[in-house]
Amino acid sequence: SWQRWFYQEQEMRGLNGGDVAMKNIETVKKLEALNDFVVKFANVNGTGSSSANALFVKAIFRMGIPVSPRNIFPSNIQGLPTWYEVRICEKGYLGRRGGGSDIMVSVNPQSIAKDILDVTPGGYFIYDSTKPLDKKLQRNDIHILPIPLMEISMREYTDPRQRQLFKNVIYIGALAALIDIEFEVLTTLIADQFKGKEKLIAPNVHALELGYQYAKDTFQCPLGLRVKRCDKVGDRILIDGNTACGLGAVYGGATVAAWYPITPSTSVVDAFEKYASRLRVDAGTGEKNFAIMQAEDELSAMGMVIGANWNGARSFTATSGPGVSLMSEFLGLAYFAEIPTVLIDVQRSGPSTGMPTRTQQSDIISAAYASHGDTKHVLLFPATPKECFDMTADAFDLAEQLQTPIIVMTDLELGMNDHLSPPMHWDDKRSYKRGKTLNAEQLDKIEKFGRYLDVDGDGICYRTIPGTHPSKGSFFTRGTSRDAYAVYTEDGDKYVENMERLIRKFETAKQYVPAPELYKQHDNATYGILFFGTSTEASLEAIDVLAEDGIRLNALRIRAFPFNKAVDDFIARHEKVFVVEQNRDAQLRTLLMAENDVSPQQMIPVLNYDGMPITAQQILRKIRGHLQPATVTPIRKSV
DSSP: OOOHHHHHHHHTTTSOOHHHHHTTTTTTTOOOOEEEEEEEEEEETTHHHHHHHHHHHHHHHHOOOOOOEEEEESSSSSEEEEEEEEEEEEOOOOOOOOOOOOEEEEGOOOOOOHHHOOOOOOOOEEEESSSOGGGGGSSSSSSSEOOOHHHHHHHHHSSSSHHHHHHHHHHHHHHHHTTTHHHHHHOOOEEEEETTGGHHHHHHHHHHHHHHHHHHHHHHOSSSEEEESSSSTHHHHHHHHHHHHHHHHHTTTOOOOOOOOOOOTHHHHHHHHHHHHHSSSSSSOOOOEEEEEESSHHHHHHHHHHHHTTTTEEEEEEEEEEHHHHHHHHHEEEHHHTOOEEEEEEEEEETOBBBBSOOOOHHHHHHOOSSSSOOOOOEOOOHHHHHHHHHHHHHHHHHHHHTEEEEEEEEEEHHHHHHEEEEOOOOOTTOOEEEEEOOOHHHTTTTOTTTTSSSSSSSSOOOOOOTTTSSSOSSSSOOOOBBBOOOBOHHHHHHHHHHHHHHHHHHHHHTTOOOOEOOEEETOOEEEEEEGGGHHHHHHHHHHHHHHHHHTOEEOOEEEEEEHHHHHHHTTTOOEEEESSSSSSSHHHHHHHHHHHHHHGGGEEEEEEESOOHHHHHHHHHHHHOOOGOOOOOOOOOO
């Protein structure tokens, strides 16, 4: 067999413990699975591998198989190791599986030692054998598949850049043979990608063929792990959350974006610019009906957003944790002066610079109470790209209805990775909700306009756009204390009256924000589980695994802060509630304790904060560790 040849070849070269390896060839467990395994690519950042890896994901997607890719990349521009992890799961579990890789494609000498250790026993390690594998790295419990990628590429191509780029396409071709990807799907994708650049189609297809034929001639294909066309994708699409947010901002009516670039939020405004350039251009004159301003820092970006919204535009910015810290002062101004504002916070690992290319849900407290003094901000927690689109668009309505900052809380996992998502829809008959905004005719009927007068008792006052009326309405605003008619005052009673009205408004917000979503409901369940955002997929998978073992949990997904009564009722119905989140300090649990007066003993934190997305296995370990041992079945090795 090819394995026997490989070990003999390595032994002759003195590169491995041949005798030991030979004895283990026949006893190596072979992983076998159909449409249910993890493939991981180990590349060098900046070498063009992302296009090839994306081609692999799209091929699985086109075959109707649910797939969830994750880009694990360093915070430098070029040169350091990067990984691309792809979970293939016909059952539709889209969270990160964890527990190692079933197939590792390693083409980076820097990380090869780590990569080979990451392979699940019985799995497959594919590497560029142009240079031999160090004998110290050998493992006898996995299958090693050497492919001389660079050697093939150098033989076929003369241009150094082409050699590097096509080496990536060659390993995709080899994978197609090894796991049974339909080759026609790959060639169709190549044709689609290079439509209008037809000269590039033939060499890319040739590179695929080189890898495919080498694998067919050298190995027994397909492997125990393979894919087969099915129909489990439906009408879902592959899209990242940042792109969905940018598109949602366009449909939500945004015409102004002010920002300062920061990973992982930069592509939000990039997407807004791309879609606005198509959808916000005057058909007659060709003039752009939108403005994008790159500020000198995050604080000034938020100031521009507040100014634009004050003057009647729909404006937003996007940032991450460090930016939220810098924007806090102006967020307090928008809260106190009651100016509609939209912020998209794509969270990353903190504090300080932290791990800028790793994910967390660690801005919950800082965003909810951003600024000094007593502030409370409305937070939205999308879990899918579709919700990124919907909640971003809705945020502009909410900001104007509530006259306050609305913060959309995504994270790197959702924002920068492609996800299988329901398609996005928009009702062309939908009109924007401008809230309690008076026009000139309405102002004429008012004897005296009170900008901070609570006419309806819901804490939301009436406002105007500057210049609506020649003599009535608002013409300036301030962040200092004032009375109901916007007259400056340091009267303590007036200040308290205003602050209590702001609390009434925050209570009113509970009627406007998205309601939580109930999942599993069992009348006799004594335990519940709460989760939000990108903790959702792993939590739902863990619930299914527990149910198979007879352990039933009721589940609720929180979609917004402030928390409405449904959250209180859910917690009250259960003896204990597990709260799943991705930060060290259990920030959502802390918020529930502070805002809803929930006993800390009733809520059990389930936490992950290593910078990688939480997995069902991690959730299961915590829940099983807490439940009575007599009721627990040992955790399954693969989920």
